[in-house]
Amino acid sequence: MSVLNHINPHVNKVIPYQPGRPIEEVARELGLNPDEIIKLASNESPLGVSPKAVRAMKKACVEMHRYPDGGAYYLRQRISKHYGFPPDHFIFGCGSNEIIEFIGHSFLYPGVSAVMSEKAFVIYRIICGMFGAEAVEVPMKGLTHDLKAIIRAIRPDTRVVFVCNPNNPTGTMVREKDVSAFMKKIPEHVLVVFDEAYAEITYKKMPDTLAYVRKNRNVIVLRSFSKAYGLAGLRIGYGIAKPEIIHALEKPRQPFNVNSMAQIAAAAALDDQGFVRRSRRTYRKGATLIMKTCSEMGLEFEPPVANFMLIKVRNGIEVFNELQQKGVIVRPMGPYNLPEWIRVSIGTESENMKFLSALKEVANARKK
Ligand SMILES: Cc1ncc(COP(=O)(O)O)c(C=O)c1O
Numbered sequence: 001m002s003v004l005n006h007i008n009p010h011v012n013k014v015i016p017y018q019p020g021r022p023i024e025e026v027a028r029e030l031g032l033n034p035d036e037i038i039k040l041a042s043n044e045s046p047l048g049v050s051p052k053a054v055r056a057m058k059k060a061c062v063e064m065h066r067y068p069d070g071g072a073y074y075l076r077q078r079i080s081k082h083y084g085f086p087p088d089h090f091i092f093g094c095g096s097n098e099i100i101e102f103i104g105h106s107f108l109y110p111g112v113s114a115v116m117s118e119k120a121f122v123i124y125r126i127i128c129g130m131f132g133a134e135a136v137e138v139p140m141k142g143l144t145h146d147l148k149a150i151i152r153a154i155r156p157d158t159r160v161v162f163v164c165n166p167n168n169p170t171g172t173m174v175r176e177k178d179v180s181a182f183m184k185k186i187p188e189h190v191l192v193v194f195d196e197a198y199a200e201i202t203y204k205k206m207p208d209t210l211a212y213v214r215k216n217r218n219v220i221v222l223r224s225f226s227k228a229y230g231l232a233g234l235r236i237g238y239g240i241a242k243p244e245i246i247h248a249l250e251k252p253r254q255p256f257n258v259n260s261m262a263q264i265a266a267a268a269a270l271d272d273q274g275f276v277r278r279s280r281r282t283y284r285k286g287a288t289l290i291m292k293t294c295s296e297m298g299l300e301f302e303p304p305v306a307n308f309m310l311i312k313v314r315n316g317i318e319v320f321n322e323l324q325q326k327g328v329i330v331r332p333m334g335p336y337n338l339p340e341w342i343r344v345s346i347g348t349e350s351e352n353m354k355f356l357s358a359l360k361e362v363a364n365a366r367k368k
Contacts, residue, residue: 010110010132017126021329030325037327038351043168043198043308045230046347047282049265050275053231056268057261068263070255078267079238088243089213091250092258096197096224096237100127103220105252107159107191108133114160115153117145119170119336121195124162133159143170143302143310147182154190161186164195165209166202166305169336169343173305179207183217191245192219197237198306200228201280216242220249225262227307228276229269236262283307286346293356297363308345311359316342319362326358 020041027034072092080087093099100123108114110132116124118137128135138153140146145163154161163182166173174182186192194209200223212219220241226232236258239249269275287304290311294301300312313319316339320332323342333341344355 011130014126014129017123018335020331021324023329026324026329032327037329038347038354039329040345040347040351040355041329041331041343042232043227043306043345044232045227045279045307046286046345046351047230047275047279049230050269050272052272052275053229053265053269057265060261060264064260066260068256068258068260072258072263075263075267078270082270083210083240085210085213085240086243088246089240091239091241091246091253092263093237093239093253094257094262095226095235096195096222096239097123098235098257099220099222099237099239099249100124100193100195101130102239102249102252103127103160103191103193104131104133106248112157112159113155114162115150115158116162117150117164117167119143119167119338120145120162120164121168122335124164140170142172143167144172145174147174147178151182151185154187156189158190160191160193162193162195165206166198168197168308169310169331169333169338171302171304171306171309171343173202173204174207176205176207179209183212183219186218188218190218192217193222194219195222197222197224198227199223200276201283201307202305203280203284204305210240213240213242218245220245225266225269228279229266229272230275230279231262231265231269234259234262234265236266279307282348283346286349286352289349289352290344290346290356293359297360299363304346308343310338310341310343312341313359313363314340314366316340319359319366322362322365323355323358326361328355328358330355 023034023037023039076087104127108131113134113136114128115136117140125135136153138149209221220239222239224237302310316332331343
């Protein structure tokens with residue numbers, strides 16, 4: 001019998017995550033000039049990398065013969081000052097995605113379950129599958145988490161509840177009073193994961209979930225350097241929780257999971273709050289333009305709170321393909337059971353204009 005007959009049965013059932021398509025890949029496939037393609041498919045920073053992070057990285061290049069500091073001492077000190085939590089309240093990952101995986105390693109296994117919204121970030125479901133835990137998917141209220149229904153779905157075997165806020169891909173946010181009512185009902189045997197990858201760039205007020213960390217609750221708040229600071233390519237994210245939870249998540253962490261360059265860039269990026277403010281302004285302006293144009297075109301959309309939004313185009317996969325032919329990469333939402341929608345990341349002014357003019361051409365051609 002081949003080794004291939006002995007793949008871990010949980011892992012074997014996993015359908016791998018489909019990320020946004022890279023520019024170079026689309027260029028190769030369609031014979032297009034990569035310089036003329038725009039990617040609005042992975043909610044990346046259209047303003048590039050935080051300039052302070054770039055300067056720090058340039059200086060650090062010559063130190064790359066050393067292994068990273070596995071404990072991320074300098075970054076830990078810097079982020080501790082930023083948030084006002086002691087250094088032992090943080091865990092760093094190769095992207096916040098890796099921390100979701102640590103949660104799987106430490107809390108999910110056959111016989112237990114995790115509760116999430118049906119159209120929440122798909123990685124939660126993948127991680128449940130990988131560790132043999134049941135993913136209990138709760139219908140949303142429209143495109144927003146239904147926190148009351150999530151509470152009702154919690155069972156004695158539930159170990160983790162995921163709340164993605166703002167939710168990727170739907171772009172909706174749960175608000176302070178709903179979170180507060182939700183947290184009153186959460187039982188002691190459950191870890192609540194607030195996945196807040198976009199927290200710094202939202203232009204509506206985020207619920208204060210860190211308050212629950214301060215109150216010693218079984219909560220972890222996940223944040224990322226990928227979005228607000230433009231460090232997606234370096235892969236660095238973090239979780240904030242009480243030390244007992246951090247300790248449990250440190251067990252499966254490999255010693256050098258976060259590379260030195262990422263640690264250095266992240267620490268410098270925290271000093272670049274001007275970059276974050278500029279990004280937020282860019283998104284807000286871009287969102288206003290995209291919403292106005294969609295309204296003029298008679299297209300339904302979900303008003304964004306961060307740097308991405310859903311637009312109802314009737315046939316998401318066809319419109320995705322047609323936009324791609326015109327050098328615009330977005331995301332079709334079929335895998336989230338939203339086949340009529342595409343998700344677009346908000347870009348620079350010229351990227352948004354290119355997207356909208358391609359969308360108009362596609363829409364006009366489809367009317368014929
Ligand atoms: C809601 C959400 N959580 C986590 C992530 C992963 O972010 P990171 O780049 O930090 O792994 C993403 C990335 O798009 C996301 O949208």
